[in-house]
Amino acid sequence: MKTTKQTILLSGASIAGLTMAYWMSRYGYEVTVVEIGAEPRRGGSPIDVRGEALDCASRMGILDAIKEAKLPTEGLKFMNAQNEVQGIMLVEEIGAIRPGDDIEIRRDDLVDILYKNVRDGITYKFNNRITALDQDAEKVTATFKDGTTGTYDFVIGADGIHSGVRKLVFGQEDQFTHFLNYYFSVFAVDGRLGEKNYAHMYNTPNTMATVYFYNTDSADAVLAFRSSHKITYNRYDIQEQKQLVSDAFEGIGWKVPQLIEELKQADNFYLDQGCQIKMPTWTKGRVALIGDAGYAPAFPTGMGSTLAIQGATVLADAMAQNEDYNRAFKLYHETFRPVVETLQATVYDGMSFILPETQEKIDERNKSGRETN
Numbered sequence: 001m002k003t004t005k006q007t008i009l010l011s012g013a014s015i016a017g018l019t020m021a022y023w024m025s026r027y028g029y030e031v032t033v034v035e036i037g038a039e040p041r042r043g044g045s046p047i048d049v050r051g052e053a054l055d056c057a058s059r060m061g062i063l064d065a066i067k068e069a070k071l072p073t074e075g076l077k078f079m080n081a082q083n084e085v086q087g088i089m090l091v092e093e094i095g096a097i098r099p100g101d102d103i104e105i106r107r108d109d110l111v112d113i114l115y116k117n118v119r120d121g122i123t124y125k126f127n128n129r130i131t132a133l134d135q136d137a138e139k140v141t142a143t144f145k146d147g148t149t150g151t152y153d154f155v156i157g158a159d160g161i162h163s164g165v166r167k168l169v170f171g172q173e174d175q176f177t178h179f180l181n182y183y184f185s186v187f188a189v190d191g192r193l194g195e196k197n198y199a200h201m202y203n204t205p206n207t208m209a210t211v212y213f214y215n216t217d218s219a220d221a222v223l224a225f226r227s228s229h230k231i232t233y234n235r236y237d238i239q240e241q242k243q244l245v246s247d248a249f250e251g252i253g254w255k256v257p258q259l260i261e262e263l264k265q266a267d268n269f270y271l272d273q274g275c276q277i278k279m280p281t282w283t284k285g286r287v288a289l290i291g292d293a294g295y296a297p298a299f300p301t302g303m304g305s306t307l308a309i310q311g312a313t314v315l316a317d318a319m320a321q322n323e324d325y326n327r328a329f330k331l332y333h334e335t336f337r338p339v340v341e342t343l344q345a346t347v348y349d350g351m352s353f354i355l356p357e358t359q360e361k362i363d364e365r366n367k368s369g370r371e372t373n
């Protein structure tokens, strides 16, 4: 039995990575986190922490902080081009689509809460990333972008949809990416474009514009659109991406022209393709994947953060309970794969809801909400 502390390198300081950092530190590991950004990555629209992820949060001692940051959203209003309400869905009705408790929180707040919980005793390498991984039966050696190297007992990829660890250890991204024929962008906008306590959604066939308001002076906008084909763009060229979204929303009414003006100024703009990550295995040797890196469920499921918290906790618990990591990794698969597969299968319902393809389907969806008086 080893007497020195086991070491673990986590790639990605977001929901999955920070959750895993908490658990592995608590289970006595020496934890290093490498993050490509200068700090944990911010941005994004409200996200839901649901069901079992709330139990994990409770075990981590952060449930009260999450409850305190709960957004006061009362519901979602479906709007028409004249900014008239066509139907309303209350939060309870949206939540009822999935069983279990649900707390809606800003993505930034969740990242901050997790980060605050794991600041001490952990080595962070910001503005850095893994460029090579070499493993044998005993250890994994990582080379970093800054030229340094390190040797660890385990390496965990928690680095999102475009995971660097996945690419280095499991192979090219396109083998595992299932494109869902839509793109979505998120950026902060002037709070006056929203309405206190409500999200507003406006659709035309195959496009969706939503403004989430937080009772502060800022709101978040999501612009999403379906695309029959993959669009080639530079992931690091924000101007090109902003143009791509502006073009997709050209000539669309409601508040879209104002949102596009805001988009041009936004410094936290985020765009990605809608996709799921599906892999036959999430582990290879001493390397494992968690969160979006291994099993991104996609935005319309509303379950990305929940799966990330839950998956990291399942893997950490399995490693704490089994000295033999092969058994731990096996348990991780056995316990978590059914959860992931069931959830991923629900994505098309979510897509029909947020991105109806015809005006008839938009009208039908709007009428499924409560009538306005």
Ligand SMILES: Cc1cc2nc3c(=O)[nH]c(=O)nc-3n(C[C@H](O)[C@H](O)[C@H](O)COP(=O)(O)OP(=O)(O)OC[C@H]3O[C@@H](n4cnc5c(N)ncnc54)[C@H](O)[C@@H]3O)c2cc1C
Residues within 6 Å of the ligand: 011, 012, 013, 014, 015, 016, 017, 034, 035, 036, 037, 040, 041, 042, 043, 044, 045, 046, 047, 107, 128, 129, 130, 158, 159, 160, 161, 162, 163, 164, 165, 186, 270, 290, 291, 292, 293, 296, 298, 299, 302, 303, 304, 305, 306, 308
């Ligand atoms: C900026 C941003 C905005 C988002 N907005 C939304 C949203 O509005 N709605 C929604 O449902 N989901 C959104 N997501 C996705 C959501 O955060 C995830 O689905 C979910 O929380 C799972 O989290 P994760 O930790 O697995 O992945 P992510 O939250 O994607 O985190 C991955 C982390 O890894 C880092 N990283 C990436 N590549 C490397 C690398 N090579 N080396 C080191 N670090 C790396 C990233 O900077 C990031 O910190 C967003 C993600 C990001 C990054």
